[in-house]
Amino acid sequence: MNIGYAIPPERGSPSADLARNVHSFSRATTRPLVTAAKLPYIPLAPDSPESAPNNLMKIKENRTVSSSNNVHVVGPAASRAIVGPQGQHLVPCITAETAGTHRLSAGLVVMPPGTSSQVHHHSHSDIVVMCVQGWAASLIGPELEPRLHGPGEFIYIPAGVLHMAVNLSTTEELVAVESRTDPQFNEDVVVSPEFQAAGEAVAATLRAEFDGDAARAAQKERAAQLPPALAGFDVVGLAERAFVQ
Structure with a gap:
């Protein structure tokens, strides 16, 4: 399976400068809006x-x-990190508590090298995940079918679908942005321990077969096919700078 990844721009390039500007802009906690x-x-x-x-x-x-008072900008530095029942390190950013949302939430998922989540599902919320750093496999359903995704790629998992998140790398951290239709971000997690041993076996096989150099080569090949305006977009750099205090 070919996986496409975005190429970080060189330092000093226009796209790198743009990324820095976006990060600096996003660090503001409030911004006036003309409504x-x-x-x-x-x-x-x-x-x-x-x-x-x-x-x-x-x-x-x-x-x-609606009033501009209902619009909120929340960064990881202003959020409280938690460890969910599925064993993932989460940084909820946009939630009912922080932004007054009713039907949506968003945050970061951080997985250390060589780790996996517990097999679980979300009972009433859909989720969308985009990797911004590292390479992931989501093991889907009772059969634990692997779906691979890397930087710049999105995966959609409907409510009720069993899944397990896997960091394929044993040396690099995985960082992803996740949006859920659960306004609390992690309220409806149901863990299924009976699938864990089988999931860990699949994860171990995938890690043994994972080739980081080949993944980066596939990333470059995929990026070369993008329009010039997108080929240098630095999603990885944006994620790294998001953690700068």
């Missing part, structure tokens, strides 16, 4: 003549923009 009181009134095409009045009423009711 319009009303959205432009653009009626949608009704499904039927009979539904037109109801559709227009819904549009009018939702024209007011």
Whole structure:
């Protein structure tokens, strides 16, 4: 399986300067927002003549923009790291507690070299994970089918799907950004210890077969096929700078 990875830009390059600027900007805890009181009134095409009045009423009711007080910027340095019941080091950033969210959360997952999570599922939340540093395997379902993903790649796991996170490298840390439809970020984790021994066996095999040099070569090959504007985007550098105090 070919895995694509993003190439970090050289120091002093425009993309590296941009990444530094993005990081510096993101470290601010508050930023003033200019918020319009009303959205432009653009009626949608009704499904039927009979539904037109109801559709227009819904549009009018939702024209007011929320206050800028509801917008929050939260970085890892301002968040409290935890260890979840699935055995992962988590840094919840956007949650109901920190940002007042109702249906969504986001944070960082940090896995030391050669580690795996407990086999688990999220009972009522979908998750999306993007690796920003390191190489991962997600073992999916009771069969523990491996899905490999590296820097710049996203994986979506629906609610209720059994999975196990694996850091494929025995020398490098894995850092990922994760978004969940659980506003508490880690409230609905259900661990399945009966699958753990089989999962660890699969993880050990994958680590033995993992070739970091080949992964980096695949990353460069994949990046060479990207548009020039994306080929030098430094997702790894952004992750590293996020931990600078």
